[in-house]
Structure formats: C-alpha cells, structure tokens
Amino acid sequence: MLKSSFQPLVGSNIIKRCLNTSARLYEQSKPSISKSDKATDKTSTNNSINANDGTNSKVTKHLDFLKKYYTPELLQSIQISESLIDPKDVLELKKRGFRANSKVAPTDKLSDYSRIDPISQEPILYPNQGVGRTPYPKIPDIQGPDRTDLKLRFKDENTLKRKEASATSTRKIADELAKLTGLDAAYIRGLYVRPIIMKRVSLKTSKGNIPNFFVLTVVGDRNGTIGLGIGKSRDGIRTAAVKAHWNAVKNLTPIPRYEDRTILGDFEYKYHAVKLFMRSAPAGFGLRVNRNIFEICQAAGIKDLRGKVYKSRNPLLVCQGFVEALTKQRSIEDLAASRGKKIVDLRKVYYSH
Amino acid sequence: MSLVHLANLCAHLKNCTNVNIASTSVPFTRLHLQVAVGLYKEGFISSLQKGSTEGPDLKAVDVTPDNISTRRLWLGLKYRNNQPVIRDISLISKPGRKVNLTNEEVKALASGLAVRFIKPLQPAECIFIKSKEEVFEIQEAAKRNLEGLALYRVK
Numbered sequence: 459m460l461k462s463s464f465q466p467l468v469g470s471n472i473i474k475r476c477l478n479t480s481a482r483l484y485e486q487s488k489p490s491i492s493k494s495d496k497a498t499d500k501t502s503t504n505n506s507i508n509a510n511d512g513t514n515s516k517v518t519k520h521l522d523f524l525k526k527y528y529t530p531e532l533l534q535s536i537q538i539s540e541s542l543i544d545p546k547d548v549l550e551l552k553k554r555g556f557r558a559n560s561k562v563a564p565t566d567k568l569s570d571y572s573r574i575d576p577i578s579q580e581p582i583l584y585p586n587q588g589v590g591r592t593p594y595p596k597i598p599d600i601q602g603p604d605r606t607d608l609k610l611r612f613k614d615e616n617t618l619k620r621k622e623a624s625a626t627s628t629r630k631i632a633d634e635l636a637k638l639t640g641l642d643a644a645y646i647r648g649l650y651v652r653p654i655i656m657k658r659v660s661l662k663t664s665k666g667n668i669p670n671f672f673v674l675t676v677v678g679d680r681n682g683t684i685g686l687g688i689g690k691s692r693d694g695i696r697t698a699a700v701k702a703h704w705n706a707v708k709n710l711t712p713i714p715r716y717e718d719r720t721i722l723g724d725f726e727y728k729y730h731a732v733k734l735f736m737r738s739a740p741a742g743f744g745l746r747v748n749r750n751i752f753e754i755c756q757a758a759g760i761k762d763l764r765g766k767v768y769k770s771r772n773p774l775l776v777c778q779g780f781v782e783a784l785t786k787q788r789s790i791e792d793l794a795a796s797r798g799k800k801i802v803d804l805r806k807v808y809y810s811h
Numbered sequence: 812m813s814l815v816h817l818a819n820l821c822a823h824l825k826n827c828t829n830v831n832i833a834s835t836s837v838p839f840t841r842l843h844l845q846v847a848v849g850l851y852k853e854g855f856i857s858s859l860q861k862g863s864t865e866g867p868d869l870k871a872v873d874v875t876p877d878n879i880s881t882r883r884l885w886l887g888l889k890y891r892n893n894q895p896v897i898r899d900i901s902l903i904s905k906p907g908r909k910v911n912l913t914n915e916e917v918k919a920l921a922s923g924l925a926v927r928f929i930k931p932l933q934p935a936e937c938i939f940i941k942s943k944e945e946v947f948e949i950q951e952a953a954k955r956n957l958e959g960l961a962l963y964r965v966k
Contacts, residue, residue, distance in 0.1 A: 722934060723933045723934040724930075724931075724933060790934045790935060793934065793935035794935065795891070796854075796889065796891040796894075796896045797853065797854030797855060797889075797896060797935065798854040799853075799854055
C-alpha cells in the first residue's frame with residue numbers, strides 16, 4: 459500500500475534520501491506489521507497505515523486529523539520516522555517524564571557520528587552569516603525536548619556595556635594592579651577593602667564652588683599587610699573610591715604583629731598634631747580604639763588593641779599616623795641585636811621536643 | 812648621690828644621641844660610674860673609660876686631689892641602622908619626688924605590671940633600682956628580692 463505513496467516529491471533532496479532509506483527499512487520491518495496491532499499509543503502510527511485494518515480506527519482517526527494540518531509530504535515524513543520507533547520505547551520515555559532523554563544507540567559501529575557526512579547530510583546554513591553582515595544571535599543548542607515556556611536571552615549592546623562597566627571596579631583593577639605591583643591578581647581580588655573617609659570637598663573659584671570628592675581607603679589581607687590610599691575625583695565619589703582602592707593596593711606594606719593579634723609592646727607616636735598612645739592588649743581583648751584606627755586594625759589583622767588619641771583626631775592624620783607608627787615598630791630581635799644580647803623565646807624552648 | 816646629676820646625665824645622653832655623637836664625657840662620680848656600668852652591661856653603650864676633660868686615658872691614672880676636678884668618665888655611644896641604641900632614657904625618681912619601691916613592687920615591675928605611676932616595662936627596656944648604695948637592674952633586683960629607689964629607665 460505504502461509503496462504507491464513512495465513517489466519522488468517535488469524538489470526536496472532530503473525527503474528523497476529519507477524515502478530511499480525508509481523504504482528499505484520498511485521492507486525489512488514488513489513482517490512486524492501484523493504484530494503491532496496492540497499499539498495503544500495515539501501518536502504512534504507505527505506500521506498501522508493499513509486503512510483496511512479495522513482495529514486501528516484510532517490511528518486512522520488521528521491520521522485524518524493530521525491530514526487537515528500537515529501537507530501530504532510532511533505526513534509521509536512523520537510516518538517514516540515513526541515507523542522506525544518501537545512503541546515500547548515511546549512508552550518508557552513517557553513514563554520517565556518530560557525531562558527524559560531517549561537513548562538511541564548508534565547502529566553503525568564504524569561511523570563517527572560527530573562528523574557530518576557530506577553525502578547524506580546537508581550542511582546547516584543559517585542565513586546572513588557572511589563576512590561583514592549583521593550576525594543573527596546564536597541559535598541555542600537545546601538538547602532537551604521543546605520547552606516553549608523558556609525565554610531565550612541574547613547578549614545585546616546594553617548588557618555588554620553594563621558588564622564592562624562593572625568589570626572595571628573589581629576584576630580589571632585586580633589584573634592591572636597585578637601587572638603593576640607583581641602581586642597575584644587573585645590575592646588582590648581577595649583583599650579586605652574599606653573606605654574610611656568619603657567626603658565632598660569644594661574648590662573655591664571666582665565663579666563659585668567646584669565640588670571634588672575625596673576618599674581614603676584602607677586595604678589589607680587581614681594577615682599583616684595594609685595599604686592606605688587616597689583617591690580624588692571631580693566625576694563622582696565612585697571614581698574617587700576606585701582611585702583610592704588602586705592607590706591603596708599600590709601602597710601595600712607588611713607590618714609586624716605580636717602573636718599575629720596585637721602590636722609589639724606599646725607606643726606613643728606624634729604625627730603632626732595627632733598624639734597616639736597605643737597599648738598592646740591580651741588575647742580576646744578586642745579593639746577598643748578610635749573608629750579609624752579600628753578599621754585599619756581590621757584590615758591589618760590586629761585583633762586586640764587599646765589606645766587613645768589626644769589633641770587632634772583628624773581622621774586622615776589619625777590613619778596616616780597610625781600606619782606610620784605600625785611600620786616603625788621595632789621587633790625584639792632587632793632591639794636585642796642592637797644591644798648585643800641574645801633573645802630566647804621561652805615558650806618555644808620549653809615546649810620544644 | 813644626687814638625682815639632679817643623674818637627670819643631667821640622662822639629658823646629656825639624649826642630646827648626644829640626637830646628633831649622633833660617638834663618645835661623650837660625664838662627671839666622674841660614684842653614681843655616674845654605677846649607672847654607666849649598668850648601661851654597659853645591658854649593652855646600651857659600647858665602651859666605658861676613665862679619662863680627663865681632654866679625652867679618655869690611655870694609661871691608668873690615679874685620682875688625686877690635684878686632678879680630681881678634671882676627671883671625667885667617657886662613654887662610647889652605640890648606633891645601628893642610623894638609629895641610636897638608646898632610644899629613650901628618663902628618670903623615674905625626680906629630684907623633687909623619690910620613688911621608693913618595696914620588694915613586691917619591684918617584682919611587679921619586673922614582671923611587666925604598672926606600679927603606681929610607673930608605666931609598665933616595654934620590650935627591650937631596662938629599669939635600674941638603687942638598693943643600699945648599689946645600682947641593680949630590675950630583673951636582678953627582683954631575683955634577689957631587693958627593695959630600693961627606682962632611679963631611671965632606658966630603652
């Protein structure tokens with residue numbers, strides 16, 4: 459019966475080829491037609507195109523229904539493809555739900571299905587892909603079943619612009635600083651950053667006030683390295699903050715700590731009009747200090763400190779003075795060496811071996 | 812024993828270290844000698860020599876009533892990495908206020924606690940106590956269970 463319908467159709471090479479192979483397969487599967495009477499699946503018109511068979515009334519009904527919407531050629535191609543599928547597989551697939559993937563083992567052991575055979579397969583040509591032409595958005599390669607509820611998003615100029623703008627603040631800064639300082643980019647990205655002072659200063663001119671933004675940022679790895687950086691900009695506070703971050707990373711310096719938690723001994727340091735009286739504290743004491751000094755200690759990894767700031771408490775000077783004092787600390791080994799004495803850590807000696 | 816003379820000594824040493832002078836002379840008195848010996852033992856000064864106003868004596872010279880007025884003590888000052896070893900030297904007992912410490916207080920100070928108005932010992936700092944006409948470093952005084960007059964501190 460079907461043989462009569464296997465006629466070369468108008469135009470299409472693909473369908474011709476399909477028909478050639480399918481005809482062969484149909485011939486092979488002919489004996490199984492009689493066995494497939496029990497096909498209960500509506501969609502499967504497998505081997506049941508026999509109009510004479512009264513038991514496949516459902517199938518014929520469905521076929522008539524489809525005939526209304528599909529061209530005869532299309533119907534044929536559907537039938538051919540469905541003839542190759544075992545109804546059991548379809549049922550199993552349906553049972554596994556909508557996410558199930560059908561597993562079809564390759565029949566040809568010699569062929570590598572990754573390559574496109576130029577004879578049997580036509581190359582896929584998307585229109586408008588020539589050089590210099592406006593490209594179409596990438597056709598998504600979805601392996602799952604058709605999900606029309608999904609929304610496809612394509613990268614357009616606006617999203618690209620937004621992404622680039624945000625990249626300047628973290629990733630780009632880190633990469634460029636890594637080149638400049640020689641530090642690891644990942645290390646720079648993982649630094650603790652804290653803008654301590656963010657204020658708006660004005661430049662007074664004959665024509666009026668010109669606002670300028672000033673940001674002081676402290677940067678540290680919370681483990682004995684800190685950097686203070688000042689950033690100024692007329693554009694806005696964000697630009698100033700970015701500049702400050704940059705300068706702070708450039709100024710990273712190591713600072714000594716006692717037991718990785720507090721300063722070495724006490725110090726009294728005078729920086730301009732700022733008088734710092736800092737005392738080391740026992741473990742668990744916490745940071746009971748000026749708010750600006752607190753931020754610097756957080757960045758540096760100093761966990762216990764007590765101290766007072768006398769006379770001027772100007773935030774900028776306090777920060778600068780404190781950082782300077784920290785760097786000017788002298789270790790006990792250094793002091794012992796200058797006095798010509800040997801220093802022994804009793805804890806190490808006692809608990810060794 | 813005069814705290815005024817000791818104050819002068821401390822001030823003079825500070826002044827010298829500020830301008831990186833190699834060696835200085837101080838009046839030759841018993842207290843000065845004890846203090847200088849203490850500093851030398853602790854490594855704050857490099858050398859200690861008897862001498863005259865001209866300079867340190869190359870040969871030993873006896874002190875006689877004739878030359879007593881010209882006798883001086885010469886101290887060699889220490890510097891490392893363009894910084895003086897004696898960063899700070901100051902009195903604890905002032906001429907107007909003497910600080911006599913009990914043996915408990917001496918031990919407390921030696922262990923790093925603050926005693927009365929005396930700030931706690933810092934790393935690489937020394938405090939000298941005068942006990943029975945002899946000057947001891949605070950750690951030694953604590954070990955020997957001494958009490959006395961807190962003279963000065965050096966760091």
